[in-house]
Amino acid sequence: MLPKYSFIVPIYNEEETMYEMYRRISMVMDQMDGPVELCLVNDGSRDRSLQIMRELHQKDSRVVYLSLARNFGHQIAVTAGLNFVRGKVVVILDADLQDPPELIPDMVELWQQGYEIIYAQRTKRRKEGWFKRLTAYTFYRILKNLADVDIPTDTGDFCLLDRKVVDVLNSMPERNRYIRGLRSWIGFNQTAIKFERDPRFAGDVKYTFRKSFALAINGLVSFSKVPLRLSTYLGLLAAVASLLMSLLVLYWRIFVPHSPLTGITIVLMAIFFLSAVQLVSIGILGEYIGRIYEEVKQRPLYTLSEVAGFQDKKY
Ligand code: UDP
Ligand code: MG
Numbered sequence: 001m002l003p004k005y006s007f008i009v010p011i012y013n014e015e016e017t018m019y020e021m022y023r024r025i026s027m028v029m030d031q032m033d034g035p036v037e038l039c040l041v042n043d044g045s046r047d048r049s050l051q052i053m054r055e056l057h058q059k060d061s062r063v064v065y066l067s068l069a070r071n072f073g074h075q076i077a078v079t080a081g082l083n084f085v086r087g088k089v090v091v092i093l094d095a096d097l098q099d100p101p102e103l104i105p106d107m108v109e110l111w112q113q114g115y116e117i118i119y120a121q122r123t124k125r126r127k128e129g130w131f132k133r134l135t136a137y138t139f140y141r142i143l144k145n146l147a148d149v150d151i152p153t154d155t156g157d158f159c160l161l162d163r164k165v166v167d168v169l170n171s172m173p174e175r176n177r178y179i180r181g182l183r184s185w186i187g188f189n190q191t192a193i194k195f196e197r198d199p200r201f202a203g204d205v206k207y208t209f210r211k212s213f214a215l216a217i218n219g220l221v222s223f224s225k226v227p228l229r230l231s232t233y234l235g236l237l238a239a240v241a242s243l244l245m246s247l248l249v250l251y252w253r254i255f256v257p258h259s260p261l262t263g264i265t266i267v268l269m270a271i272f273f274l275s276a277v278q279l280v281s282i283g284i285l286g287e288y289i290g291r292i293y294e295e296v297k298q299r300p301l302y303t304l305s306e307v308a309g310f311q312d313k314k315y
Helices: 018-031 049-059 074-084 101-112 130-146 163-171 179-186 209-223 226-255 264-297
Strands: 005-011 036-042 063-068 089-092 117-125 155-162 190-197 304-308
Touching (some): 018 101, 036 049, 049 304, 074 209, 089 101, 101 117, 101 155, 155 179, 179 209, 226 264
Parallel strands (some): 036 063, 117 190
């Protein structure tokens, strides 16, 4: 018998949270109305996470796991999980218990009412630093305004997906997997469920500033062409500005004797301004070209070093 529910948990150096995560999730698994598999995806952890996975799998055959051959990043880890799980209903949640597993039964209830995507939307973040809150708040609003699809604000990857949606996600070949964007792009019947985000149970944040920033740029570039247009606008603005400046400088040169503004200062300012505009535009172009390059290379999304439990069907 195949599982009815699959829970996917990406794991990167989470030895401190795993036992508690398993305890809380297994309480929820016991309440479900059908067989459940808990799919742990090791994203190249360097601590004991993989050993703990093996141990949990030994103890409880509902626990299955994948181990990526190196750290590929959260979005890819989730993608790998989505490729392997077999449930009719799939739930994605973080290992650090910031996404409360106790919310899953409420999500399932909405699924039974006919929704195919139920995403959790945080109304509050408890005990996260002001910098993270501010940057996340601003980013989600910028993204909402610029993206081609309506990506709801303040949603992470915590969500419930119907099998139909998982199949569509799996059939999308793109390498830059900004899952919350793809999830919106797909369509289907979607709804939000609100929750307050708890602080991390233990351990440090695994999304460093660099990873979060990369994720943000990825989200923007994958779902919007506005930045490209922005460089056109910047170019136009620079053109208008330089025309005005040239006229001014000419005017000063001809009609205002000994004007100090015609000297080196204004030349330098013009050089700085124009080169900034050029570099920013090239940078924006680069972001898009880099992604085209990634797509063209057609490398697999991840490499696996260990897979366990997916062949067993005893529950
Ligand atoms: N994670 C991962 N690979 C990474 C970084 C994070 O699989 O390279 C996992 C991590 O183990 C956790 C989830 O992604 O289960 C969210 O990470 P974290 O809690 O550090 O981020 P935040 O809560 O800030 O979104
Ligand atoms: Mg977290």
